Amino acid sequence: MKKIVGVYSAPRPHWVGDGFPVRSLFSYETLGKHLSPFLLLDYAGPAEFTPATRPRGVGQHPHRGFETVTIVYKGEVEHRDSSGGGGLIGPGDVQWMTAGAGIVHEEFHSPAFTRTGGLLEMVQLWVNLPARDKMRPPRYQAIVDRDIPSVELADGAGRVRVIAGEFKGHAGPARTHSLLDVWDVRLHADRRARFSVPQGRTLALVVLRGTVQLNDSQILREAQMAVLDRVGEEFAVEANSDATLLVLSGQPLDEPVVGYGPFVMNTPKQISEAIEDFKSGRFGQVPAGRTS
Numbered sequence: 001m002k003k004i005v006g007v008y009s010a011p012r013p014h015w016v017g018d019g020f021p022v023r024s025l026f027s028y029e030t031l032g033k034h035l036s037p038f039l040l041l042d043y044a045g046p047a048e049f050t051p052a053t054r055p056r057g058v059g060q061h062p063h064r065g066f067e068t069v070t071i072v073y074k075g076e077v078e079h080r081d082s083s084g085g086g087g088l089i090g091p092g093d094v095q096w097m098t099a100g101a102g103i104v105h106e107e108f109h110s111p112a113f114t115r116t117g118g119l120l121e122m123v124q125l126w127v128n129l130p131a132r133d134k135m136r137p138p139r140y141q142a143i144v145d146r147d148i149p150s151v152e153l154a155d156g157a158g159r160v161r162v163i164a165g166e167f168k169g170h171a172g173p174a175r176t177h178s179l180l181d182v183w184d185v186r187l188h189a190d191r192r193a194r195f196s197v198p199q200g201r202t203l204a205l206v207v208l209r210g211t212v213q214l215n216d217s218q219i220l221r222e223a224q225m226a227v228l229d230r231v232g233e234e235f236a237v238e239a240n241s242d243a244t245l246l247v248l249s250g251q252p253l254d255e256p257v258v259g260y261g262p263f264v265m266n267t268p269k270q271i272s273e274a275i276e277d278f279k280s281g282r283f284g285q286v287p288a289g290r291t292s
Contacts, residue, residue: 017058057108085140092145210243
């Protein structure tokens with residue numbers, strides 16, 4: 001079994017804009033060296049919103065040098081960006097936005113969710129880009145629930161939705177720039193499942209809901225994350241209650257990480273260039289009007 005090298009609990013929530021109360025399980029400033037190619041994970045909600053007339057969310061802001069991955073469990077989120085990408089994602093859907101050389105985007109609750117209110121629950125993951133790809137043109141991937149393979153686990157233990165990478169011969173639809181897996185896992189109470197990732201991979205197990213036991217030793221509860229050693233391949237998870245997990249594994253990039261808020265590059269000079277390019281308008285503009 002892979003060795004557990006650390007267990008981390010989410011801090012108190014903070015607001016991103018007025019639409020996303022998030023708990024940050026990790027960032028490139030805290031665990032960046034241990035979790036490459038992953039940079040940040042925000043768990044938004046679960047939070048109940050009352051009906052409103054004005055969409056809540058976060059207004060226009062820039063990114064460069066990495067990708068944002070938004071997974072929606074409850075509610076609806078609408079996205080628009082300066083590359084022309086955009087759309088609405090609901091429960092089970094994913095948006096995979098490659099900021100690359102630079103993008104400006106915004107995210108708000110959908111008009112329908114704004115009118116009705118309800119429960120919002122989602123995750124946003126930041127994935128680093130290799131140095132060779134940091135200045136690629138931006139790209140937006142809208143991945144709907146029906147296009148994500150759902151693979152049953154042995155002995156009726158649950159299922160794995162393969163968002164990126166591969167699981168038991170099933171490939172996820174996300175196009176990535178490095179070798180990585182993003183698995184959305186559901187485990188049934190009192191069931192156990194064994195998993196395997198390639199030797200040398202970064203590996204993090206994030207518990208969003210429920211309580212599980214990892215490798216017959218470590219109890220993990222809601223909004224907790226375990227980081228496992230890169231040595232070895234296998235790990236086991238037993239659910240003490242119905243549980244929702246996110247499994248993140250990836251080949252480490254082993255490149256310098258220099259970040260300044262929404263810009264993640266390899267050198268301080270590149271950060272200065274990103275700030276200047278954004279201020280000069282080279283990231284483009286988000287088109288006027290909403291997508292729905």
